[in-house]
Amino acid sequence: MTRTGERAVKSRLRTPPWIARIEEPDGQVLGAGVLLAPDRVLTAAHVVRPGRSYVVHFVGVAGVPGIAATAGADEHVPQRRDAFGDRSGDLALLRLAEPLPAEHTTRLYRLAAPHGPVSMYGFPDGDDGGRWHGATLVAARGRDSQVQLRPQTPDERAAPGFSGAGVVDHATDEVIGVVLSVDEGPGSVFSYMSPTETILSHLPQIAAWAEGAEAVDPALRTGATGATGRLDVPFATELASWFRGEGWPVLVTVVPARSHRAWTLTRAITLADRELRTQQNTSAFSHDPPETVPPAGGHDLALDVKGMTADQVLDRIAGRLGIRGDPRPEGLGTLRIPLAAVLVGIDQSAEPDALLGMLDRLARQGARLLLVFRRRGGRAARAADSFVQSPLRARWTRLHQELDHIVDELGPALDERRDRILPDPGTRPLLDQAEAGVRRTRMLRAWVAHTPEREREPRRADLMFTFEDAAERRRQRLEQALAALDVRLRRRGELLGRITAEWPLCRERTDGRGETVIEAYRLYEDALSRLRQTPCDVDRAESAVDAFIAFCSGTAPGKEGAS
Missing domain, CATH: 3.40.50 (Rossmann fold)
Incomplete structure (x- = not known):
C-alpha cells in the first residue's frame, strides 16, 4: 500500500477532532460541520439559521460537552437558484461560544478537478456517534461547480445527517469540501459537495484557514x-x-x-x-x-x-x-x-x-x-501546427479511413454473410441496425468528403468528435453482427462435417437393405440440400441433420434403424 493510502486508511479508523455534530438545543441532530478555527465551524447553510442558537458536539474529542454556537447573517450564504436554475451557495459559519484548542482544527485544501474516492463523516438518523461513508467524486455540475458524490455501496448513501460534513480525499488525506444537499426520496443515490474554491468564493474570510496552491497566478x-x-x-x-x-x-x-x-x-x-x-x-x-x-x-x-x-x-x-x-x-x-x-x-x-x-x-x-x-511566428507558429493543425488533420484522415472501412469492407462483408446464412432470430434487430448504420455511414462519408473548410476549423472540432463517435458505434455494431453470423457459419461447417463423416458409415450399416438405404439416402439428401441452400437456415438444417443421424443410429422414433 502506498504511503498516501496508509494515511487515508488511518484517518478513517479514527474520529478526527474537527468533526462536529450540530444540534437543536433540544437535542435534535441537524447535520455535521468542520472545525476550521478554535471558534469557527463550517457547515451547510440549510442546517442552521442566522441569529438562532445551536449546540455543537465534537465526537472525536473526549470529555468536551456540547458548546453553544450561532451563525451571523454576514456569514450565512443561503442556497439560491441562479438564472439558469442551478443551485448556488448553501454555506455558513458558526461561531462557538467557547473556543477549542487549535490542535483540534483542520484546514480546507484546494484541489483542482476533484476525482477519485473520498470519505465523509456524518450522523444518520439514530447514530449520534456518527460514521464514515465512502463515495466517489463524479463530476462538477452547474455554475457553482458543486461536485456530485456517488456512494461506493448502497449502504453508504448519504442521509440528511451528512449535510455540512467534511469530505476527505483519499489521495491526499485532506478535507477538500463539505457536503451540501442530499437527494431525497426512495430512489435517492447522489449527494453534492461544495469544493474548497467554491466555498472561498462565497466566504472569502475562510482563506485564512485554507491551504493548497491557488489556481491562478x-x-x-x-x-x-x-x-x-x-x-x-x-x-x-x-x-x-x-x-x-x-x-x-x-x-x-x-x-x-x-x-x-x-x-x-x-x-x-x-x-x-x-x-x-x-x-x-x-x-x-x-x-x-x-x-x-x-x-x-x-x-x-x-x-x-x-x-x-x-x-x-x-x-x-x-x-x-x-x-x-x-x-x-x-x-x-x-x-x-x-x-x-x-x-x-x-x-x-x-x-x-x-x-x-x-x-x-x-x-x-x-x-x-x-x-x-x-x-x-517562430515557436508560436510551430506549436499551432504540432498541437492543433497537424493532429486535427490526422483525425479527419482517420475519420475518412474509418468511414471507408465501414462502407467498403464491413458493409460488403455483412452482405456476403447474409447471402450465405440466415441469422439467429434473436440477432435480427442487431443486423438490421448494422445495415442501417452502413447506409447512414455512406451518406455521412459523402457529406464529410464535401465538408467546407470552415467546418474543419479547430473551434468546430465537436462536429468531428460527433462523427467519430457515430462511426465507432456503427463499426462496433457491424463487428458484433459479423461475429454473430460467423458463429452460424461455423455451426453450418460443423454440421457439414458431421453429415459427411456419418454418410459412409450409414451406407455400410444399411448395405443390402433396400428400403432402409432409400430412406437413409432421402434423409441425407434433405439435410445436405438444406446445408447447401443459400442463405442457409441453420436451425432447420440442424434438425434435418439430427433426423438423418438418428435414423442411421437407430434412435429415430418409430424407426427400426440401421443397426
Whole structure:
C-alpha cells in the first residue's frame, strides 16, 4: 500500500477532532460541520439559521460537552437558484461560544478537478456517534461547480445527517469540501459537495484557514496591474468556448503583454476560476455578451510560465492536482478527469522547447491546454501546427479511413454473410441496425468528403468528435453482427462435417437393405440440400441433420434403424 493510502486508511479508523455534530438545543441532530478555527465551524447553510442558537458536539474529542454556537447573517450564504436554475451557495459559519484548542482544527485544501474516492463523516438518523461513508467524486455540475458524490455501496448513501460534513480525499488525506444537499426520496443515490474554491468564493474570510496552491497566478487576475482594457469580443468568445470544453482541446494563441487581448485573457481566466469568480466581478461584466462569459471551473490552473523550467511547471501542475511523489507526465495521464490548464508566456519560459515537449505528452493523454505566446511566428507558429493543425488533420484522415472501412469492407462483408446464412432470430434487430448504420455511414462519408473548410476549423472540432463517435458505434455494431453470423457459419461447417463423416458409415450399416438405404439416402439428401441452400437456415438444417443421424443410429422414433 502506498504511503498516501496508509494515511487515508488511518484517518478513517479514527474520529478526527474537527468533526462536529450540530444540534437543536433540544437535542435534535441537524447535520455535521468542520472545525476550521478554535471558534469557527463550517457547515451547510440549510442546517442552521442566522441569529438562532445551536449546540455543537465534537465526537472525536473526549470529555468536551456540547458548546453553544450561532451563525451571523454576514456569514450565512443561503442556497439560491441562479438564472439558469442551478443551485448556488448553501454555506455558513458558526461561531462557538467557547473556543477549542487549535490542535483540534483542520484546514480546507484546494484541489483542482476533484476525482477519485473520498470519505465523509456524518450522523444518520439514530447514530449520534456518527460514521464514515465512502463515495466517489463524479463530476462538477452547474455554475457553482458543486461536485456530485456517488456512494461506493448502497449502504453508504448519504442521509440528511451528512449535510455540512467534511469530505476527505483519499489521495491526499485532506478535507477538500463539505457536503451540501442530499437527494431525497426512495430512489435517492447522489449527494453534492461544495469544493474548497467554491466555498472561498462565497466566504472569502475562510482563506485564512485554507491551504493548497491557488489556481491562478496573481499576474493573471483581472485588476492585478490596476489596468483596464477594452473587451476583444471575438477573442473573448473564442476563450469562453475553450473554457466550456468546446472545440479542439488545445488552443494556441498570441497575446502581447499590456494589450486589449491581454486584458481580455485575464478577465476570462478570472471568471473561469471557482475561487475568483464572485458576485462582485460577475456583476461588473453583466452587460457583456453572454457568449463571452466562461463558466466557473473552466480550468484547473493558470500559470505565468515566464522564466520557469519544464520541471517547475510540471511540479506546479502536480501540486494543483494533489499528486505527491512522482509528478511525471505519464502519471498525470492516469487521472480519470483530464487536466485543463492555461499557460501564459510559453516563449518566455526558461526552456520553451522542453516545456512544449512535456505539454505535448500531456495533450496526447487528453489534457486541455490553452497555450499563450507573447510573440508571433517562430515557436508560436510551430506549436499551432504540432498541437492543433497537424493532429486535427490526422483525425479527419482517420475519420475518412474509418468511414471507408465501414462502407467498403464491413458493409460488403455483412452482405456476403447474409447471402450465405440466415441469422439467429434473436440477432435480427442487431443486423438490421448494422445495415442501417452502413447506409447512414455512406451518406455521412459523402457529406464529410464535401465538408467546407470552415467546418474543419479547430473551434468546430465537436462536429468531428460527433462523427467519430457515430462511426465507432456503427463499426462496433457491424463487428458484433459479423461475429454473430460467423458463429452460424461455423455451426453450418460443423454440421457439414458431421453429415459427411456419418454418410459412409450409414451406407455400410444399411448395405443390402433396400428400403432402409432409400430412406437413409432421402434423409441425407434433405439435410445436405438444406446445408447447401443459400442463405442457409441453420436451425432447420440442424434438425434435418439430427433426423438423418438418428435414423442411421437407430434412435429415430418409430424407426427400426440401421443397426
